[in-house]
Amino acid sequence: MRDLYRTQKRRWGQVMKRTRDGMPRVDFLGTGNAFSPPGRMHALALIDDSILIDTPPTLLAQLRRSGFSGSAIKHILFTHWHGDHIFGFPFLMLDRKYISDREGKASLDVYLRPGGIDILESLCRSGFPGSLESLDHIIDWHESEHDEIGDTGWKFYRFPVLHNPDTDPHGYELVHESGFRLLHCGDSGPCDEIDNRAKRADVIIVEMGIPDIGEFPHHHRPSDVVSLASRNSHAKILVTHNYSSGKGFEEGFEIPDLPDTICQLEDGDSLIVDEDGSFEVIRKS
Secondary structure, X not given: OOEOOOOOEOOHHHHHHHOOOOOOEEEEEEOEOOOOXXXXXXXXXXXXXXXXXXXXXXXXXXXXXXXXXXXHOOEEEOOOOXXXXXXXXXXXXXXXXXXXXXXXXXXXXXXXXXXXHHHHHHHHHHHOOOOOOOOOOOOEEEOOOXXXXXXXXXXXXXXXXXXXXXXXXEEEEEEEOOOOEEEEOOOOEOOHHHHHHHOOOOEEEEEEOOOOOOOOOOOOOHHHHHHHHHHOOOOEEEEEEEOOOOOOOOOOOOOOOOOOOEEEOOOOOEEEEOOOOOEEEEEOO
């Protein structure tokens, strides 16, 4: 696929017009790590207005500031069980039950690892006892390691990554019916599982949760991201789950200086894929 990476300013309406032909689109509603650095909310990717990867604590605020309703979410893929990736789930379910889908007509498919259902149900019961006691009648659970994502034109292959093993960490290789391949690495340090799949990816979404201040095998540092990009010059590298502050913010960690071929995403950026197979990153500002 040809990369037409651009950093121009466009209105959201212009972006929406470009994606009405059924081609893939990814909105990055948050790009920060667990500490939510200044200018960044927790990392959150929304694919084609209906597929979420994880549910961070600030999920509802992220959806609303971007103009999305909780009932618009049809599919959720979970990468692992750290709080900055799952604590928004009870709030989403509460919103759907009492605000955005009070009649219970909106479908929701959740894709997760074995054991994940108990984790999410326990989270909902402890967060809102009496309100979210049973989810089976409003959620279709899927524990398969590879599957089609409804009728979205996407399918996924889940794979293990290098992160805290207690959180059962995984990434997703996402393949669109157009042939576009998106590799979402989840939270992970460098590992063979990512390298093996990066070879066939068009775009690689990788976390950069830690600065270059020591050895941290469970996260990518800036030097690790540069190394990943050097091994995969065919693919566009998009950095999320960033430890550094957002553009224009003086507090916190300074944005690291990386090669121009690597895109450090900001909240509100979008990835757009065109019919001819080219793709571009649209900066919100």
